[in-house]
Amino acid sequence: xQNASPKPDCIYQLEQIKARxxxxxxxxxxxxxxxxxxxxxxxxxxxxxxxxxxxxxxxAPQAGEMFLRTSPELQMKLMVAAGFEKxxxxxxxxREGEFGRKHRPEFTMLEWYHSGADYNDLLDFTAxxxxxxxxxxxxxxxxxxxxxxxxxxxxxxxxTVKEAxxxxxxxxxxxxxxxxxxxxxxxxxxxxxxxxxxxxxLKDYPASxxxxxxxxxxxxxxxxxxxxxLSGIEIANAYSELIDPAEQTARFEEAAxxxxxxxxxxxxxxxxxLQAINAGMPESSxxxxxIDRLIMIFTDADDISQVKMPLV
Amino acid sequence: xxxASDLKKGLKVQVDGEPWAITxxxxxxxxxxxxxxxxKLKNMITGSTIDRTYRPTDKLDKPDLExxxxxxxxxxxxxxxxxxxxxxxxxxxxxxxxxxDAYFLIENSLCKILLFNxxxxxxxxxxxxxxxxxxxxxxxxxDTATNVLKTAKIDNGYEIQVPLxxxxxxxxKIDTRTGLYAERVSKA
Numbered sequence: 001x002q003n004a005s006p007k008p009d010c011i012y013q014l015e016q017i018k019a020r021x022x023x024x025x026x027x028x029x030x031x032x033x034x035x036x037x038x039x040x041x042x043x044x045x046x047x048x049x050x051x052x053x054x055x056x057x058x059x060a061p062q063a064g065e066m067f068l069r070t071s072p073e074l075q076m077k078l079m080v081a082a083g084f085e086k087x088x089x090x091x092x093x094x095r096e097g098e099f100g101r102k103h104r105p106e107f108t109m110l111e112w113y114h115s116g117a118d119y120n121d122l123l124d125f126t127a128x129x130x131x132x133x134x135x136x137x138x139x140x141x142x143x144x145x146x147x148x149x150x151x152x153x154x155x156x157x158x159x160t161v162k163e164a165x166x167x168x169x170x171x172x173x174x175x176x177x178x179x180x181x182x183x184x185x186x187x188x189x190x191x192x193x194x195x196x197x198x199x200x201x202l203k204d205y206p207a208s209x210x211x212x213x214x215x216x217x218x219x220x221x222x223x224x225x226x227x228x229x230l231s232g233i234e235i236a237n238a239y240s241e242l243i244d245p246a247e248q249t250a251r252f253e254e255a256a257x258x259x260x261x262x263x264x265x266x267x268x269x270x271x272x273x274l275q276a277i278n279a280g281m282p283e284s285s286x287x288x289x290x291i292d293r294l295i296m297i298f299t300d301a302d303d304i305s306q307v308k309m310p311l312v
Numbered sequence: 313x314x315x316a317s318d319l320k321k322g323l324k325v326q327v328d329g330e331p332w333a334i335t336x337x338x339x340x341x342x343x344x345x346x347x348x349x350x351x352k353l354k355n356m357i358t359g360s361t362i363d364r365t366y367r368p369t370d371k372l373d374k375p376d377l378e379x380x381x382x383x384x385x386x387x388x389x390x391x392x393x394x395x396x397x398x399x400x401x402x403x404x405x406x407x408x409x410x411x412x413d414a415y416f417l418i419e420n421s422l423c424k425i426l427l428f429n430x431x432x433x434x435x436x437x438x439x440x441x442x443x444x445x446x447x448x449x450x451x452x453x454x455d456t457a458t459n460v461l462k463t464a465k466i467d468n469g470y471e472i473q474v475p476l477x478x479x480x481x482x483x484x485k486i487d488t489r490t491g492l493y494a495e496r497v498s499k500a
Contacts, residue, residue, distance in 0.1 A: 055344065056346075057341070057344065057345060057346045057347065058344070097317065097347070098339070098341060098347070099339060100338060100339025100340070100341075101338055101339070102339075102340075103339055103341060182345065183342050183345035183346050183348060184348060184365055186342040186343075186345065187340045187342050187348050187350065187365070188350070188365060191342060209344055209345070210344070211344075227343045234342065234343055237343050237344070
């Protein structure tokens with residue numbers, strides 16, 4: 001036999017995950033189909049941006065004088081302001097320092113905006129998309145993930161943040177925030193209980209944890225925001241968009257101050273976005289969904305490395 | 313000092329004055345929240361485990377750990393005396409620290425000794441050692457089955473499970489990682 005040169009490791013890794021990557025391709029095409037039949041236009045916004053939205057715990061990698069986007073949110077909202085009513089985008093986003101079983105500093109995001117819709121409309125739309133994908137990926141509305149069945153035909157569980165903290169952590173969200181344990185309780189006590197057997201939408205987040213979400217009219221302490229969980233894994237984040245200019249400016253200032261306090265690098269202010277919101281932005285809702293994690297669920301992968309090309 | 317972002321599986325840290333090894337590690341970041349580093353820690357002295365969650369601003373001490381190669385010399389009361397491969401300096405290791413390994417010590421065998429703040433906490437013996445079987449029921453002639461086992465004593469009285477064909481006086485190899493019989497070296 002001829003003595004061939006050894007293959008690099010990434011070739012073996014790719015061979016191992018080939019079936020998952022092909023299923024990924026099918027799922028992506030099925031996602032596009034769902035958006036297309038629902039009248040959404042696929043758009044592309046820049047990967048390199050001048051000013052990321054100031055968020056306390058999200059770091060944009062620097063790219064020369066500019067930044068790599070952590071999400072396409074502000075750019076897509078500019079499109080909404082310009083009259084694009086139903087738009088979606090699939091593409092890479094970047095977040096410095098995030099690396100783990102469910103994180104990569106470069107990951108794929110599905111993000112969409114719908115003028116005139118609120119976060120409840122988005123919830124129904126998202127549950128519909130999951131059913132559509134399950135039928136495509138598993139040939140049935142129920143799939144098996146790490147030995148647990150997730151039934152997408154079942155009514156999704158909808159639970160408020162307040163109720164989830166009471167039920168699973170035994171404290172109020174306010175108490176958790178005052179003692180600086182909100183994130184820790186979320187990760188250790190609450191998230192593992194969500195999305196078991198069927199999708200869970202965790203909704204109505206404390207206002208202070210939703211920099212770009214509209215406050216709920218009936219209760220100004222919470223924002224119209226939900227997160228989708230499948231099998232304990234956070235998959236998507238959605239909200240009714242904040243369009244009040246004064247409120248948005250104040251929230252950005254708060255977030256920028258929190259970043260400065262935490263020693264994060266300052267971002268330039270998102271001038272065009274603030275101008276657009278001042279000029280008047282239509283009511284809309286948007287959702288950001290982590291594609292790699294969704295593919296993990298549908299291909300029964302317990303680590304994000306099994307659904308992405310290895311770093312080379 | 314380690315910062316939280318240095319944490320990973322296998323890293324050894326000092327918590328409350330004791331050395332711990334990270335046996336499980338997960339990076340977490342709940343929606344729009346802060347990064348959290350969830351760890352399962354195993355105490356390197358007692359073997360007990362705890363769960364800890366660290367934040368990006370947390371700092372952890374680096375334990376003062378040193379690994380030395382030493383020869384086992386002799387037993388003295390409840391202690392076992394090792395001598396440094398280079399300086400011949402002697403070190404006493406308690407029977408408690410050695411645990412089962414105390415039965416597998418062989419004079420002049422080269423061992424690795426892990427020191428925490430200068431005191432021995434873990435001894436790694438050569439992977440295989442050889443011991444003479446001091447006592448076992450006679451083996452059935454021609455019985456070469458290796459899946460049926462019987463009890464046998466080695467020279468210091470420690471009992472191991474061996475195949476039926478092993479006889480008193482045979483020299484056998486023992487895997488010190490598992491404490492199990494590995495193979496027969498020679499017949500009596």
